[in-house]
Amino acid sequence: MSQLLLTLLVFTPIFGTLVILLLPNSFKDLFGKITIGINSFQLIIASYLMMGYEGLSEKMNGILSLDTFQYLEKSEWIVLNLGTFGRLSADYTLGVDGLSNSMILLTAIVMVIGAISSLEIKTKRRGFYALYLLLSGTIMGCFLALDFFLFYLFFEFMLLPMYFLIGIWGGKNSEYASIKFFIYTLVGSIFILVIMIALAASVIDPIATAVQLGLAESIQQVTPDIIEKVHVMLVSGEIEQSNLVRTFSLVHMMDASNYIPNAILSLDSGAMLFGTHVRFVAFLMVFIGFAIKLPVVPLHTWLPDAHVEAPTSISVVLAGILLKIGGYGMLRIAYSIFPDGAHHFAWYIALGGVISILYGAFVALGTHNLKRMIAYSSVSHMGFVMLGIASLTAEGISGAIFQMFSHGIISAALFLIAGVLYYRTGNLEIENYSGLSSKMPRYTMLATIAFFASLGLPGFSGFMAELFVFLGAFNSSAVNNLVPRWMTIVATLGLVLSAAYYLWAMQRIFLGKYHLKDESMDEKLKDLTKRELLMLSPLAVITLVLGIYPKLLINLIEGSVTVFVEFANYVGLDYIKAIIGA
């Protein structure tokens, strides 16, 4: 049973989609409840997995080799015989390590909250919930997949429901927003697709190749010695093309000795593109693919539009989880496969992070729409993720992951807060409201918590995340000299700006004398309902607990982060030397 938990995590919601599609129309009031039920089931499994996850174990830290992943599920999936080009195999591989575990938990939490929030949807419910469940399954798949092909499949399948969810159930201008979202993400995924194919053409699976060569009878019998032998044979060109088993496995792609000599993306490839080594270009393409998703200034403009138009629950999912796939993808794919590129472009990536932090915060100051402001604050907060990742220090990477988790929780709360107002009046222009605190005291209290959590008040998780990122980014110049110190110092200005725009919005909407531009709204403005409280209070508790006791999350990710940082630093430098040598 426990062997199939991850599959269950991915495919229960997809099965739920079918169920909802097939149920007769007389069940339409149940669709919402079914969705909540399935997502809660996901949450239970995810929590069970996290409780059993050995965060501090020495060996089971994932990242580098498949057998160190926890809850690993692997089976053969697609094997293509390419004749003289050998074989191409994509495996069905799911596994958990410190890079993905927090994201899985986050996905499970936010999806449940989003499902509860979806009860507000009144039209075309069958389609909505079917797509929503499809989305929850594919997102989980994205975080769990350890095979590039599988990952890409989930990645693309996630795009589709999102497009419809924004386009059909969104606001007035939703068609424009959803097309924009679609185009942006599609461009990103085309970049990723190209590199994925190039990688598959360059990398072999040494284990399967050994079996193919007859060095071992079955995959289980392949020992490290045999793998070593395959590597040696590969370098010396003793293996015939037709015996090579090319692979999509993300883990195999991290090991330089699995690259076919002189293949397009191998270290000794002499190929140059735009005057740079092709591996650097490849890194950049994958990175940009994920940077669009994160998003990074100047690739961010789809985000505010998508948020403003999307229905509340979809905003929650979009900000809470989808953006994190960008950060996760950078770590799992761009940085793991091309640590050389990570070193090469660190300066620019860090600069991108700092610009995102400041630019996002600055523009948020100038917005008039509450959701737009929160969207830009997301851009700013994702800048911290970039900066942390760029630093390639344990503190920075932990900070980036912590920030992803924390922002997932806090932005979900923020969009719910905006949704509360939107649900009642259908209007989010800040200037329309004033002094809501006297009319809706409970709402104001939770909004205050969410705002202060987001502006990084110590005691909330957002602060811890920012602190870790700052520590890591500043320390980088002492450890690996990737991020200059002035960048971190400049980035601290973000602290001031975020306080400014949040408190200003707070002042304009909630404080001062109670006043509405449109008097007819008055009777619609009721304080929080029980359902809304049920969604918001757990989020508030989570961010508070993590802010005071960050150990709970840190212990889950730290082991893998250490492995990752060591790998990316040492191997990255080695690769760079090899490339320059070539």
Place this chain on the structure above:
Amino acid sequence: MNFLETITSITLLSPLIGALILFFRKENLYSDKIATTLIGLSVVGNLCVFYYTWNYSPIVLQDEWFLLGQHSFKATLKIDQLSSMLLTMVSIVSLFVHIFSSAYMQGDPKYKKYFTLLGLFTFSMFGVLVSDNLIMLYLFWELVGFCSYMLIGFWREKNEAVKAAKKAFVLNRIGDAGFMVAIITLYSTFGTVSIEALSTEVDQLQILPLYIVGIGVTMAAMGKSAQLPLSVWLPDAMQGPTPVSALIHAATMVAAGIYLLARCFFVLPAEIQLLIGIIGGLTAFLGAFSALSQNDIKRILAYSTISQLGYMMIGIGVGDPEASVFHLTTHAFFKAGLFLGAGSIIHSMHQVSCDICKGFDPQDIRWMGNLKQYMPKTFIGFSICLAGLMGLPFTSGFLSKDAILSSLLVKASTGSWEWIFLALLGFTAAAFTAFYSIRLLYQVFFGKLGIANHKVCKDCLVLPKEVNVRMTMPVILLGAFTLWFFYALSPFETSHTWLQNGLSLATVDTESVHTLGLFLSIGVVVLGAGGAYLIYFKDAFASLKKQLKSSSLHKLSYNFAYLDKGYKLGVKTTLFTANKLENIPHADEYFVGVTIHTSEFVRGFDDKVVDFFVKLFAVVNVVFGHMLAWFDKVIVDGIVTLFTKVLAIFGDVFRKPQGERTQSMIAWSIFLLLIMVLVLWFI
């Protein structure tokens, strides 16, 4: 956990427990009693802790917080003499403020929330004082800022209050950003953020990181302790309830910046110390200068606080943090007393006015006067505290201010011009302080009651009354703490008070300038106070006073050197640019636009050409469908109907002559016949 640790934990946690109890309670009733009891408990506990740490050793509580990379971050509480002294001070002031508030805030609908926030604030302030880990210190540092934000904006219907709260938080955030830079620099350079570990590891040779750290912590102190140019938030913060101003914006939180500098004194390079001194000197001067012309009683005290904090900064700057901390302590008591006294005065001035009184501001000292007659107890407490502020002999203020000024004199006597300039600023500010104190004393307690001359109000005037004992008692007790004998046996023994001696911080030997310092201090006070006495009490120099009032110097003082204007301009430009940035069309919008247009064009093509065939096909299909339907309806259905009709006719034909049973027999025979036909057909 041993007995001592238990006591310490209870002491530190009891304000938080109080806040939590109030938070989860529904009604306002007994809020003050619960909060005050728990603070009282804290005072007792703090006195025990104080006794222990001064006579034995520091108390350390430590636990692992989290592990990051190779570094383990420990949550460490360390209570040494400095901490325990300030803990005691904070809890005593907080207790008085609680007692005062129970009367002052009576009847406020948000009574419970008020005490919740006071408790949370006291707890956070404790946290600032006991944290050894700089990250924890930062945590509590911002929490006190948060409490300050909530309390300044406590009456959140008031727009000015809300704006002031936001201003305070954002300006403090600028300082906090500096603090953050200091923390990450220390971590990166020395690998630890524990103050105790740093005190042994800091290597003065790494001068560049230490400059960054120095500027960072100085910025932090500039924010919290309202130093130039970040000081503009403090006068506005007076929008909060007056007891809050007493506790947070006079006695405790604003001193946190000074505390931080005293704690981190060992990392400050000499150049940074000079910078701190200059900032402090300018602030002390400008604050006192601005207090000269204010009319709002709380604003006078606010500018006075800024100026006094400037003195403490000078103390750090001259390398005598002991004197700074000493001044911090004495100032906390007398300034809290002054603010609470001001609260009492405002409270009873409120009672004086009536509904028809337009343009009457209960905080404006020009409407006050002769209050010593109506409020004698408040008068006694208030004037003792005022004496402390002026630095009159036999008060604690004299001891502590003189300690700072003599250290400054020692520096100045080396002949370097910066320190001479600072000494000049310091002594001038002392004279100004004496001047505005006497002015305040006269306008409030002497002369004639100003409101009695108000055109409308004088008709409905109710004479001011002495306030409740819960409000007079704290003021008088705080006045008592202003007397010298709590701090030193001899009222002129300025640099060897037992508090300073126990502190074991850096200090300056002021023996050489002791007498000179004494005479100068007393001299400037006499000069300032004497001038004010002549002008206000004796009405001398009337024409000079008039001239000064209309001069630009007066405006400069009244507007705090127009600092606020500068900030407003900055904020306006920022917002303007941010707005523009949000509205500029982004390049990608064209991209998306083009894509959409192309898709629309393709759709048009689709409509006209592709769709034509599709439509044609559809039409053909439909026509065919219709034909089929017609065929179905007319031909197929017709045949079936015909068949049944024929059958019915047959049935009728056969049924009529025979009985009912024959009918079924015929039916059966036809059925059999049909089967026979079918069988024959297929074979």
